[in-house]
Structure formats: C-alpha cells, structure tokens
Amino acid sequence: MYILYGVGFMGKTWVKEIYAKKLQEMIERGEIWEIRRLNGPTGPRALVNGREMIILSSNNYLNLANDPRLKKAAIEAMEKYGWGPGAVWAIAGYHELLDELHRKIAEFKRTEAGLVFPTGFAVNAGTIPAITEQGDVILSDELNHGSIIDGIRLSRAEKIVYKHCDMSDLEDKLRQVHGKYNKILIVTDGVFSMDGDIAPLDKIVKLAREFNAMVYVDDAHGEGVLGDGHGSPAHFGVDDEVDFHVGTFSKALGSSGGMIGGDYEVIEFIRNKARTWLLSTGFPPAVAAANLKSLEIVMTEKDRIRRLWDNRNYFKKRLDEMGFNTGKSQTPIVPVIVGDTKKARELARMLWDEGIFVVPIVYPMVARGTERIRNQVNAGHTKEDLDKALAAYEKAGKKLGLI
Known part of the structure; x- marks a missing residue:
C-alpha cells in the first residue's frame, strides 16, 4: 500500500526514482527550461538575474504590461473591491467590473456578447468540450496551440487534424465528414505562436459556409497586432463569420485572463457549461479593472500598433539580409530557425552574453529539425535596442556558421 500511494519512505523513494x-x-535530450528571474517589471528592457537585458522573449507586443494607467486602474479597484474574489464567480458572484468587462470584450471582438475566463488556456480547455459532444467532429490545424489540443482531447467529439494552413487538405477532410456528423467545428489559431504566420481565415470561413461548419479562432497572438488591433478576423474582414472569437489579455493587452466573444445565446451557454469557468476561482477585481483599461487603450491608441509594425519590419528585414532563416513569419513573431537543439541553445547563450534575453525553442515544442530562437518584437523597442540585438545575432550567427 505504501508503494501504491507513495506514502512513507519506501513509497517516496520509488516515486522519486521514477521521476529522477x-x-x-529530458536533461540529456536538452528539453529542460532554464527559468530566468525578473527583478522588476517586464518591458522592452528589464532587469533579469540582476542585469539589464533587451527583451525579445515576451508576448508584451504593445508594451502595456507596465503601463502606469493599467497599474492605476488596478490599484483603485483593489482599494474599492479588495483583493481576492472569494470563490468561483458562479458561486460567490462578481463585482460590476466584470459586467463592464464583458460588454467591452463584445465591443472589442465585435460580437453580441463577451465572457472572461481566469486564463486563456482555460477558455480552450473548457469551451471546446462544452460546445461539442458525441456525434460531432472537430477539424484542427496540426500546429494549433497546446491548449486547443487539450480542449479537443477533453471533448467527446471525433477529432481530425488537417495539414497546417492547407486549405486543400481541409476541404478534402470536410468532404469526408460532411453529412456524417451532427456538427462540424473547424478550430484554428489566428496567428501561430512558433512561426508567426497567419491562418487564412477568409478561405476557412468560405469552406465553413460551403460545408455548414462552425469556426473557432483562438486569436491570442493576433489581438492588438492585426486588424487595427481587433485581431485576425478583422484583418480578413470576416468578424461576422467566425462563431467563436477566443483571445487573451496576457499578450498584446499586457494583463492577465482569457476571453471569448460570440452571439448572446452562445456565450450564455458557455457560461453555464464550461467547467473551467464554473469551477475555477476568478481573478481579482483589480485584474478586471486593468483589463478594461487595456482594451480601451488598444482600441484608441493606434500609434502603438504602427510602432510595433515599424519595429517588426525593420528587425525582420535586417535578419533576412544577414542570411538567417526567419521561416514563414508574417507578424511580430520572428523566428530564427536553427534546426539543431544544441546550436539553438548555444545561440541563445551567446545572445544572453551580449545582453539579449531570448530562449531556445526545441522539441517537443517544435518538431525536430526546426529548433529555433523565437523573437517577439515590442512597440517600445528603440532602434538602438534592435540594432544591439541585430549586432549580437550577426556576431553569434557567424561564429556558429549559421550565416
């Protein structure tokens, strides 16, 4: 019994040996993350392990994570509403800030209604199994985020994976399932987090219309970046043809929490069905206040988006000119594909030595042979920041034989 339950000395030794x-x-395969310690707020530059670094590893695209207006809104809300939420929102209730935030999400997503979740991961993990059931089928892009994959695994629907952004393959699979299931759900990221490419939503919704399928878009990396800030559905002008608009406050919006927009009845169904909403303690009221302020800023300060794209275009153009492989990047996610775990790790180390904070992305996060450094450009980076990073890349790239 001790061994079975890991109780007592023998059991703990047995468990320890397995995971050791x-x-x-994992260490021998180079699959361990080295976690850096921030000694202050994140931004274009930050103190990391006691040293000022240029940050190219953050999702903080619009440089809002340390914006004084978000901090002020959070502090004022904390003083008025306290800190902890008490329990899950469905049981303990929530402050009027949440109602206001739901309306603002709907405005931002251009939908009838909106709903906030504790995290972006929780949106996918709870919503996908809530809106599908046995007798349905889900068609998922092969490079979708892990939270989508886990949400699909929790569903009782059949699962079919289509080739990455391959509309011919998606059409073939739609033909195969058409008429054989109760509902068809196409699920895709709006922007893919490792390559920085954009899902062809105009083509996806056209196929969805043809085969009477629903469309679910997780736009975590598209919000604040594409479509005048409203995201990838707005980028393609298909807001009205996407059924489930998923997003997050933790990237360009500089805060925390997940969100979903859709028709009123759809959102009310999800609110009452998704276990990750019903059974998860909500975030503090102060977070809701910061989220409201971040949405307001993104929808009004378009110059931030312009600066982000100016920086991205400058940075990518210079890397390409040096001879680095930046893959299929179409967004401020600009990978430098190395194709080897040890070299990717060595490149990251050399950049760190030059004051550039990046991390190597290796298997299993990406396929073997596509190991890389993922750079994420920030609206707050100066030309001096980018030039310093580019000089470090050129120096390290030549030394490692990458360029």
Missing part, C-alpha cells in the same frame, strides 16, 4: 530517471532523460 525521466528528468535525467
């Missing part, structure tokens, strides 16, 4: 071996195998 697994951990060692």
Whole structure:
C-alpha cells in the first residue's frame, strides 16, 4: 500500500526514482527550461538575474504590461473591491467590473456578447468540450496551440487534424465528414505562436459556409497586432463569420485572463457549461479593472500598433539580409530557425552574453529539425535596442556558421 500511494519512505523513494530517471532523460535530450528571474517589471528592457537585458522573449507586443494607467486602474479597484474574489464567480458572484468587462470584450471582438475566463488556456480547455459532444467532429490545424489540443482531447467529439494552413487538405477532410456528423467545428489559431504566420481565415470561413461548419479562432497572438488591433478576423474582414472569437489579455493587452466573444445565446451557454469557468476561482477585481483599461487603450491608441509594425519590419528585414532563416513569419513573431537543439541553445547563450534575453525553442515544442530562437518584437523597442540585438545575432550567427 505504501508503494501504491507513495506514502512513507519506501513509497517516496520509488516515486522519486521514477521521476529522477525521466528528468535525467529530458536533461540529456536538452528539453529542460532554464527559468530566468525578473527583478522588476517586464518591458522592452528589464532587469533579469540582476542585469539589464533587451527583451525579445515576451508576448508584451504593445508594451502595456507596465503601463502606469493599467497599474492605476488596478490599484483603485483593489482599494474599492479588495483583493481576492472569494470563490468561483458562479458561486460567490462578481463585482460590476466584470459586467463592464464583458460588454467591452463584445465591443472589442465585435460580437453580441463577451465572457472572461481566469486564463486563456482555460477558455480552450473548457469551451471546446462544452460546445461539442458525441456525434460531432472537430477539424484542427496540426500546429494549433497546446491548449486547443487539450480542449479537443477533453471533448467527446471525433477529432481530425488537417495539414497546417492547407486549405486543400481541409476541404478534402470536410468532404469526408460532411453529412456524417451532427456538427462540424473547424478550430484554428489566428496567428501561430512558433512561426508567426497567419491562418487564412477568409478561405476557412468560405469552406465553413460551403460545408455548414462552425469556426473557432483562438486569436491570442493576433489581438492588438492585426486588424487595427481587433485581431485576425478583422484583418480578413470576416468578424461576422467566425462563431467563436477566443483571445487573451496576457499578450498584446499586457494583463492577465482569457476571453471569448460570440452571439448572446452562445456565450450564455458557455457560461453555464464550461467547467473551467464554473469551477475555477476568478481573478481579482483589480485584474478586471486593468483589463478594461487595456482594451480601451488598444482600441484608441493606434500609434502603438504602427510602432510595433515599424519595429517588426525593420528587425525582420535586417535578419533576412544577414542570411538567417526567419521561416514563414508574417507578424511580430520572428523566428530564427536553427534546426539543431544544441546550436539553438548555444545561440541563445551567446545572445544572453551580449545582453539579449531570448530562449531556445526545441522539441517537443517544435518538431525536430526546426529548433529555433523565437523573437517577439515590442512597440517600445528603440532602434538602438534592435540594432544591439541585430549586432549580437550577426556576431553569434557567424561564429556558429549559421550565416
């Protein structure tokens, strides 16, 4: 019994040996994350392990994570409403700030209604199994985010993966399932987080119309970046043809929490069905206040988006001119594809030595042979910041034989 439940000395030793071996195998494969310590707020530059670094590893695209207006809104809300939410929103209730935030999400997503979740991961993990059931089928892009994959795994629907952004393959699979299931759901990221490419939503919604399928878009990396800030559906002008508009406050919006927009009845159904909403303690009221302020800023300060794209275009153009492989990037996610785990790790180390904070992205986060550094450009980066990073890349790239 001790061994089975891991109780007592023998059980704890047995458990420790299992995971010590697994951990060692991961270390030998180079699959361990080295976690850096921030000594202050995140931004274009930050103190990391006590040293000022240029940050190219953050989702903080619009440089809002340390914006004084978000902090002020959070502090004022904390003084009025306190800190902790008490329990899950469905049981303990929530402050009027949440109602206001739901209306603002709907405005931002250009939908009838909006709903906030504790995290972006929770949106996918709870919504996908809530809106599908046995007798349905889900068609998922092969490079969708892990939270989408986990949400699909929790669903009782059939699952089919289509080739990345391959509309011919998606059409073939739609033909195969058409008429054989109760509902068809197409699920895709709006912007893919490792390559920085954009899902062809105009083509996806056209196929969805033809085969009477629903469309679910997780636009975590598109919000604040594409479509005048409203995201990838707005970028393609298909806001009205996407059924489930998923997003997050934790990237360009500089805060925390997930969101979904859609028709009123759809959102009310999800509110009453998604277990990650019903059974998760909500975030503090102060977070809701910061989220409201971030949405207001993104929808009104378009110059931030322009600066972001100016920086992205400058940075990518220079990397391409040096001879680096930046893959299929169409957004401020600009990978430098190395194709080897050890070289990717060595490149990251060399950049760190030059004052550039990046992380190597290796298997299993990306396929073997596509190991890389993922750069994420920020609206707050100066030309001096970018030039310093580019000089470090050129120096390290030549030394490693990458360029």
